[in-house]
Amino acid sequence: MELTSLSFWIFSTLAVLSAIGVVFLKNIVYAVLSLISTLIMVSGLFFTMGAELIGALQIIIYAVAIVVFYVLVISTVPEFKGETIDPNYMFVSLPVGFLIFIELAYVSLYGAWKSNVGMFTSEVIKEMGNVKAVASVLFTKYLFPFEVASIILLVAMIGAIIIGKKDHVIEEEASNGSL
């Protein structure tokens, strides 16, 4: 009990501090690094609350895949490197972010209240574990959307290859033309 509350306070303090860093750091690389820190801390919070599936997904998807992708974009697009961002956007982004915060808080409060109604009560989850509970619904009732999502990934991959390939073709033709 003591350890849980201690880790909660550590993780949440670090999460808030690094989130402030994301918003206020001028250098975009530092901002992305503190974003990684925020996401890892939030996943730590999930682990302390016993939501091990979301915690692991948070690390795998957000901290690893998406943020690494950000870093990749920043390092490949030369205009971004170490540039400061115009702070005028903050006048728009702060209220919008606050609205989204209210919306998320509302959804999670309502959702937590409603989720007790379904068949996966907290006792069942304790017995089965989160991963099993999610999988048993995802691969039975929601199998169809799951399969269609794989087609979406395939289409997105094909699209990335085509759009990447095309520039190469253009360069080739341009160099041929100049010769």
Added chain:
Amino acid sequence: MSILEQLISGLTFPNLYILLPEIIVLLTAFIVFVLELLSKSKFSITIITTVGLILAFLSTSIIKEGGVTFYGLYLVDTFALLFKAFLIMGTLFVVINFRPYFDAKKSYYGEYYYLTLFALLGTMIMVSSPNLVTFYIGLELSAVATYILAGMFKRDYKSKEGAFKYLIIGGTGTAIISYAIAILYGRTGTFDTLEIAKQVNLNNLDYGVIGGLILLIIGLALKASAVPFHHWTPDAYEGAPTPITAFMATVAKIATYAIILRIMVEAFPFVSKEWALAWAILAALSMIIGNIIALKQENVKRMLAYSSIAHTGYIVAALAAPTGIGISALIFYSLIYLFMSVGAFITLSALEKTPGWTNHIDDFKGLAKKNPVVALAMLIFMFSMLGIPPTIGFMGKLNVFLALIGSNIWWLAIVLVVMSIISAGYYLRVVVYMYMYDPVKTSRHNLAPPEVVTIGIMAIVVLFFGIYPTFFYDISTTVTSLLIASIGR
């Protein structure tokens, strides 16, 4: 472990029979995908895609009775089958025109074919979704495939720019829809439209329902490019290759209208007054702004993009009257819109193959003297979009008008009529340029056989069913009555 056992005992094999059109489209897409990697034979790719689409179209008529499968996540009813048949037909008429256009533009990729098929599959999943998750995933599939299709033009900056805008704004729309679904789930605890309908009525409207409904309407309006969420449309439509624009403006749009109707009617039948007002405002804005901006356009393709925004206005105006007549008018108009829009865009794509053609209005000068048949077809499509009596576009607008008057929404009916009159300014301008001017350039317009077939069939349909609209009137009325009967299901 009792719940797990319960879930396993509930497992059934899905009824694949009612998924026949989807399976055929998916298989065709994969066959074309493999074939494109192995052989690069342009002819066989076109033929296999065409045959697959024809088979899929025929299979929609084989399915006599629909049903629900995948544990209530996939619904095949008359509404879905009707829209699927028209979506497949629209795609068929677009796909056969790919090769002449892209060969002339030197931008041929075999990927166009199967990406279009995947986008079609997404729209087909959308129209038969009784569940917000299925709807969302179908929308995402069609949207992702369409973003790629719009940006695939070789060596064209505008195509990239349009696709980028489409991607960013379309992604925002998807995000808004997913927020809306999250809020509705938080409020009702279910994704199922019929379950939502049971829990949402006038007595328990709270922030959850209102917020979710508003966000859902905003997201859907963004996908249907209703004003004020239309900013991506002109750039994406102008930048995309013209046959792809035809696909985006017809198949993707019609599926969006169908799903707007389905979600509004099935999930929120008891709060229809509230959403009807929202759609009325969106429709009025789309009609006014779409038509007025279209007046100033010099580029005919961009003008048609604004005209499609205006048509979104005419079509969703029918939702302002959430009665049987209104729903039937919406179905009627979205089905016939397919023919005139495919016709107009494919005519443009056929003309665009001419060297030096820029889609500028001046290019149309004297078209009637150089190529009287194409000019006549374009005249028919323009008259139909304008809504002049012997064409089917008139019947569409008349139905919406009658539905609005039947529900005493005079202000919107007046906006519709006034804006239709204003739209004559730009539709007739094309006709005037074609018929009243002498040709500036002497370049010949060569039409490929598929283009002749498509333009011819579309023109004949627009004229024939304009005189004899009973066919479309009957099917839209039947589907409407079935849809209304399913509310209390």
